[in-house]
Amino acid sequence: MQTFGYVKPTGVDKAIGQSAGNFIAGGTTLVDLMKLSVEQPKTLVDINLLPLDKIEKLPNGGLRIGALVRNSDLAWNADVKKDYAVLSEALLSGASPQLRNMATTGGNLMQRTRCMYFREPSAGMPGGYACNKRTPGSGCAAMDGFNRIHAVLGTSEHCIATHPSDMCVAMAVLEATIHVQGPNGKRTIAFEDFHKLPGDTPNIENALEPGELITFVDLPKPVAGAKSTYLKLRDRASYEFALSSAAIVLRVEGGHIRYVRVALGGVATKPWRSHEAEKALLGKRADLETFRKAAEAAMAEAKPRKDNAFKVELAKRCITHALTLATA
Amino acid sequence: MAIGNLPNAADIIGTGVPRIDGSLKTSGTARYALDHDLPRLVHAVAVQSTIGHGRIRSLDATKAEKMPGVLLVLHHGNMSDAYRLVSEQSAGRTNEARPPFADDKIAYWGQFIAAVVAETLEQANAAADAIAITYDADDPDVEYDLSNFDGPRPSSWLRGDPDKALAEAPVVVDETYSTPVETHNPMEMHGTVADWDGENLTLYESSQGVVNHRNVMAAVLGIPRENVRVISRFIGSGFGGKLFPWPQSTIAAAASIKLQRPVKMSVDRRMMFSNVGHRPHTQQRIRLGANKDGKLTAIRHDFFSQTSINDDFVEHCGEQTPFLYSCPNLVVTTGMVRRNVGAPAPMRGPGAVPGLFALESAMDELAIKLNMDPVELRLMNDSERDEGTNKPFSSRHLKECYTTGAEKIGWKKRTPEVGSMRRDGKVIGWGVAGASWAAARVPCTASVELCQNGRVCVRCATQDIGTGTYTIFAQVAHAETGVPLDRIDVFLGDTGLPEGPTSGGSMVTSAILPAATDASKTAVKRMLQIAATTPGSPFHGAKAEHLELTAGLIRTTSQSPVQGVALEKGEFTPTRETMQGIPFAEILRIADLSGVSATGRTHPSFEDENARKYSLHSYGCHFAEVEWEPEMARLRVSRIFSVFDCGRIINTKAGTNQILGAAVMGVGMALFEQTHYEPQRGQPINGNFADYLVTTCADLPDLNVTFLDYPDLIVNEYGARGIGEIGMAGVAPAITSAVYHATGVRVRSLPIRIEDLLQSKVLSA
The missing domain is CATH 3.30.365.10 (Aldehyde oxidase/xanthine dehydrogenase, molybdopterin binding domain)
Incomplete structure (x- = not known):
């Protein structure tokens, strides 16, 4: 770990003024990566005193979640449990109670990959593993290395690192809006535009400009009559990142699917909204055959590597079974 | 079960006595190795190789040596005089044969190649990061398939003609099973606090065998055994990974001797996976031959066991094979295959656990056939x-x-x-x-002391690795003296105590029972003798064999006058007081003795003709x-x-x-x-x-x-x-x-x- 400065401002404006620094909230990703020398901030800007820790109803029937709302508080919030159950389920399937008590909504949007090569202290450095996320142009050791946990969707020839978040998968189907504030003022970013595909710049992971701070996440009004589910598949029953997960929100009328949102976790380089699956489902009969076709459509473009080919079949089962559960 | 509800005396054997050390652990007051923060303590941090095979081309510590708080940088260029090799015959067993920093060779990823000692842990970490190392790297061999092997494959347990029997068997199973490297992950990681006072070395360790650890470290460092003391009072488990010393102990001790200050060195969780042992990878071909009615006619168990470049370690997968089933034709063969990995170590049920995975899987496949x-x-x-x-x-x-x-x-x-x-x-x-x-009775000595404060002290240089050894000793002492458990103190995990066994091979309980029983019985016998022969004792003049110690009280076993000694009538008359019993502590006070103790021994089963x-x-x-x-x-x-x-x-x-x-x-x-x-x-x-x-x-x-x-x-x-x-x-x-x-x-x-x-x-x- 490198020496770093530390400030703890009390207002959003003051925090944004510290643009040379890295924001720290729960620290569950950042501190871990600092210990591994993956993150080496000059200054930590502790934002825990900012007034961003509330969950409020919006006049349009939606919900505003402060960036500092802890995962556990969000998961157990009565409105979230009632109107956005998929989010509560996704949060509770992640990490451990201790981590969820620390981790924040904004921080989870910024969660970084568990790629074992990326997390090596010397990755991207001379003598270390190649890693384009750490040092653009250095290559990707995971491509032909041990890549069982790596992504099969949204990959590029430069990076196959999986986005690890559960919360974000639920946010994707809820079509959240992210509010940010920076040196140039406030703006909003649609959830689907927030995380970036690796392409040839895997070091750029999201749409934030330098100095911008996530302040709120807004959820739209809940979809009337919709059901939802979050299904997470992994090797063991708890405390593990997804090998494949699926978030579903759908409404069935007269046996046909009239509204549907599908997103996948554990298999893609970003929280993966599957428009392909949605297209295969919308207007169709809500039955196993339709679900299977949707799963095939979702994974049609999958590009497996040596150790992660099983994720294609696993994700198909995950989607199919999640749809079965959501329509049960 | 509350302690108050337990059955008394000998009936306590075979009951569910709660750990006598439980409250120390649940309250956080049990002190583990790295909890020993001694005055003037400094911190050692290891530098690990980032290649899996090759040589160190250059190691430049000049920047690190000038950093704040840095006291010492150890590496292959300055350490060759610090350690000696260990003879397993005379000293004991180590886990890694090659001494740390012996030369510039790298045999596995993560190998310790230097260590920095500094005033604070942070200073040591920063300086460790500042050491500049270049390598001549070769490709490491970590090939998973072990079967491409042309080394020796010795046979053992041969009986009958297994190949002929397999050829003739109407039903045959022939399959290959493999188990991967599994890493020991006890809650408490390895660590050493070494304290050299100019003449004596004290090591606070997390060790499953303090006596072996002392003997090995004395030999490695060239110090008389009498001057080395190893203390492991509490161990956050080991699962076999802490049976024998690892390099961090040697490095910490050498640094303490060089600096004349206590040195703490810990192995972190990441190092646990590379530097301090694992259950080795095995690949086992099993061939079973059987008659159509299911009777086994042949067993062939041919296995490969992976080891490191420098250490001869075999996971004895065939150990149970010769006797688990009745079968006239049988053979086991072994192949030890080297890879660029750290030294393996025994892990819970070594040999049997992977070996029986193969044999018992094959039996299931035979049943299906x-x-x-x-x-x-x-x-x-x-x-x-x-x-x-x-x-x-x-x-x-x-x-x-x-x-x-x-x-x-x-x-x-x-x-x-x-x-x-x-x-x-x-x-x-x-x-x-x-x-x-396997079961055995290994040698053990233990002492039991009845103390003037009314307590019983039990002492043995074995250790409780979290399994309940403290409590087993207390149960025996209670069974033999009747003194309540809350007045029994058990001292383990210190080479200053009578020599006890390593906590390995599931041998401790069967080893300590005879020694603890023997010591208790002798101590009680001596106590009764003192009661009978001390002037002023209410039992003075009685014969010791007419006295007993129950529930911590000495009493006469008979209510009528019995043959005594030294009195005029040659007779000892029990009184109400001697029949009701007198605390042994009272007799010790009368005799002006601080306590009475005895040592017991366990005679090993391998020297027992029967x-x-x-x-x-x-x-x-x-x-x-x-x-x-x-x-x-x-x-x-x-x-x-x-x-x-x-x-x-x-x-x-x-x-x-x-x-x-x-x-x-x-x-x-x-x-x-x-x-x-x-x-x-x-x-x-x-x-x-x-x-x-x-x-x-x-x-x-x-x-x-x-x-x-x-x-x-x-x-x-x-x-x-x-x-x-x-x-x-x-x-x-x-x-x-x-x-x-x-x-x-x-x-x-x-x-x-x-x-x-x-x-x-x-x-x-």
Whole structure:
């Protein structure tokens, strides 16, 4: 770990003024990566005193979640449990109670990959593993290395690192809006535009400009009559990142699917909204055959590597079974 | 059970006495090795190799040496004088033969290549990062397949003609099974606090064997044994990884001697995966020949065991094979295959656990080929005699283990067809496998002292690695003196105490019982003698044999006058007071003695003519149930019934705990645990608790443990054998057999992965 400065401002404006620094909230990703020398901030800007820790109803029937709302508080919030159950389920399937008590909504949007090569202290450095996320142009050791946990969707020839978040998968189907504030003022970013595909710049992971701070996440009004589910598949029953997960929100009328949102976790380089699956489902009969076709459509473009080919079949089962559960 | 409700005296043996050290642990007051923050303490941090094979071309510590707080940088350029090699014959056993920093060679990723000592841990870490190293790197060999091997493959246990019998057998199973590297992950990691005072070295360690550790370190450092003291009062478990010293102990000791200051050196979780042992990878071909009725005619067990470049370590997978079943033709062959990995070490049930995964999996496959029940097959082939050594068993009730377990799970309701059993919308699979582990009585000395403050002190330089050894000693002292448990103090884990055994091989309980009993009986005898011969004692003039010590009180055993000594009438008349009893502490005060003590010894079974006539082993089996949800490829272990024949159980609570814990580790072995060596550099790439999966509470099946509790009086007077290791044997094959029953997928290469299960044709529940 490198020496770093530390400030703890009390207002959003003051925090944004510290643009040379890295924001720290729960620290569950950042501190871990600092210990591994993956993150080496000059200054930590502790934002825990900012007034961003509330969950409020919006006049349009939606919900505003402060960036500092802890995962556990969000998961157990009565409105979230009632109107956005998929989010509560996704949060509770992640990490451990201790981590969820620390981790924040904004921080989870910024969660970084568990790629074992990326997390090596010397990755991207001379003598270390190649890693384009750490040092653009250095290559990707995971491509032909041990890549069982790596992504099969949204990959590029430069990076196959999986986005690890559960919360974000639920946010994707809820079509959240992210509010940010920076040196140039406030703006909003649609959830689907927030995380970036690796392409040839895997070091750029999201749409934030330098100095911008996530302040709120807004959820739209809940979809009337919709059901939802979050299904997470992994090797063991708890405390593990997804090998494949699926978030579903759908409404069935007269046996046909009239509204549907599908997103996948554990298999893609970003929280993966599957428009392909949605297209295969919308207007169709809500039955196993339709679900299977949707799963095939979702994974049609999958590009497996040596150790992660099983994720294609696993994700198909995950989607199919999640749809079965959501329509049960 | 509250301590107050326990049965008294001798009846305490065989009951569930809670740990006497439990409150120290739950309150955080038990001091572990790294809790010893001595005055003037400094910190050592290791630098690890980032290549898996090659040489150090250059190591530049000039920048690090000038950094704040840095006191010393150790590396191969300045350390060759600090250590000596250790002769296993004369000194003891180490885990890594090559001394740290012996030369510029790199044999595995993560090898310690330098260490920085500084005033603070942060300073040491910063300076360690500042050491500039260049390498001449070669490709590390971490090839998973071990069969491309042309080294020696010695045979053992040959009987009959196994190849001929296999050729003639009407039914043959010929399959290869493999187990991966599994890393020991005790809660407490390795660490040393070394304190050199100019003449004497004290080492605070997390060691499963303080006496061996002292002997090895004395030899390594060239210091007389008398001047080295090793202290391990509490150990956050070891699972075999802490049996013998690792380099961090040597480095800390050498640094302390050089600096004349106490040095603390810890091994972090990441280093646990590269530097301090693992259960080695094995690859085992099993060939079974049988008649059509299921009688075994041949067993061939040919295995490869992976080891490091510098250490000869074999995982003896064939140890149980010669005697588990009756079979006229048998052979075991061994191949030790070197890879660029750290030194292996024994891990809970070494040899037996991977070996029985292979043998018992093959037995299940044979049962399926024969269309025979796997329990029936085992009962039919059970052995009356150890056919490997041609000795009778001291006590073997494996058949009863199977019949008891079958009863408990309701085996007769099992339908053998794949995927044929359902419950609550899930497919159910049942599997069974057997277990065995050697028993012995190893040498031990222990002392027991009756003290003037009314307490009893028990002393032995063995250690409690979390299994309950403190409590077992207290139970014996209570059984022999009647002094309540809360007035018994047990001192372990210190080489200043009488020499005791290493906590390994499930041998401690059977070793300490005779010594502790002997010491207690002698101390009591001496105490009674003092009561009878001390002027002013109310028992003065009695004969010691007419006195007894019960519940901490000395009393006369007779109510009428008895033959005495030294009195005019030659007679001693019991009084109300002597009949009711007088605390032994009162007699010690009258005699002006601080205490009376005695040392007891355990005579080892390998020097006992009678014990040597027998095959000494424990037995058991596990019945496992899995639940398979094919819709989402989810497999969970739902129930395990474990039935064990481990002699008499001295403490049912601690004993049950051992089998439960072993079953939990067995679930991890079956489903989760594997250290992955990165193909390019040979690094254990999943060396953390997010990526190396161990069983979590959420994965725990319903666990049910039964002990048959037949005393084995050949082993010791209590009839107790060890129970630490055996519980892990048989878990994985019981689970893989259950998985086959549920899914039709036979997993021969552990762990069972989702990748394997996706091949299942059982697609709906």
